[in-house]
Amino acid sequence: MSLQANIDGPGQSLSFWDRRRTIASAGFNRFLVPPAALAVHLSIGQVYAFSTFNLPLTRLLGGAQSAPADWKLTEVGWIFSAAIFFLGAAAAVFGRWVERVGPRKAMSVAALCFAGGFLVSAVGVSMHRIWLLYLGYGALGGCGLGIGYISPVSTLIKWFPDRPGMATGMAIMGFGGGALIASPLSLILMNHFKTAASNGIVGAFVSMGAIYFAFMMIGALVVRVPADGWLPAGWKPAAHPQELVTTANVHVDTASKTPQFWLIWGVLCLNVTAGIGVISQASPMIQEMFAGRVTAAAAAGFVGLLSLFNMGGRFLWATISDYIGRRNTYTIFFVLGIALYAAVPTIGRLGSISMFVAAFAIILSIYGGGFSTIPAYLRDLFGTMHVGAIHGRLLTAWSVAGILGPVLVNYIREFQIDRGLPKAQAYSTTMYIMCGLLLLGLVCNLSVRAVDPRHHYRKPYKT
């Protein structure tokens, strides 16, 4: 009997987008799945480079300088915030749907939303209606970000039960790496479409929509899910799993009522709050702490370097967590983070740029590692059944941290400067507050215990 007949059953024909059509045939190479996931994450990671468009969007009418009727930078800034908000919301709301329909349909919908967001925004730019950008890139594109972010996660965990950290780390690394591609690509496209009457944003948006749609669809077409009960050749689950690694499953609705879910929520939120605050202020921070020694161009290089470590940390730390365990990995994040944040004011006083860059490079690798190790941590505690949906709900921690981190850094800095402190010293208090947040995160992490068996899902489970 052919594989298709096996899948469809007699007399049944399945749509190309049906989850059962994506069940892998025997001999499928599981290493095809990580690049498929990377194709999606490298695309949606563009959101981190959206700031490349900020200044050009404030000069649509004026050309070289902003005209009075041009959009303000604060108005434009809300496009990114809306996209991140809708990322978290869509991941939480559509998590169970993504689990049900499978990765191919979810990735395709994510591609349509993300590309559609660019096209609606292009219309908004040509008509000079900012609400179309909020609706397009912010809401529609943001939903594409959320669905795209979680769509390959549970599939990767099922393909790599022996190395779940490495597998999800590889995909989520793409989200960090997306900005490295999008930043120069946006500049190249804007220059290409630039005319005397336009700064080329419309052309850049339309092109990026088309490019990212094609790239994400490559992932959607290649991705496959393993058959029920599939295990890697020669691999057997450990007879005595580690303390926090379960072989049971927890339903997504039950998981969010357990203390473990909220402790991990706290771990993610506090780790991200500390990192995102630094990302949002990295450029002015290094220029103000080393006044006269670091130019704006060099500060941009510093931001790029941080992006590289953010990306590399996602793969490296998640892979390490497969060997040393998830809780130990986060303990290292928090202890190392506290030590490094506490050292920053001293490094600033010593005037060592190299030590400053090294400290923040490690901090950003921890920030990235915090994102990429979470899915495997959830798999360990709640099993594979609803790990994608649970991960989606957990990403609300990201939305909260996205507001908390920058607000903390900005407001405390302003407060210190208003009190008459020199700009170079204005970040010290912030660094100590970050230490406090990380200490709280450490407590949350060390409080994580195995989920009580009464929460385990009792019915037979089939994907």
Next chain:
Amino acid sequence: MTKIRLIVLWLVVGIPLLWGIERTLQNALKLFR
């Protein structure tokens, strides 16, 4: 055939990523000049 698909797919995602890394490193070097 599977090996060729595997190599092609990794190249499709790897080349843009390496291009992005190379551009970023070029900028980052300005920090130490």
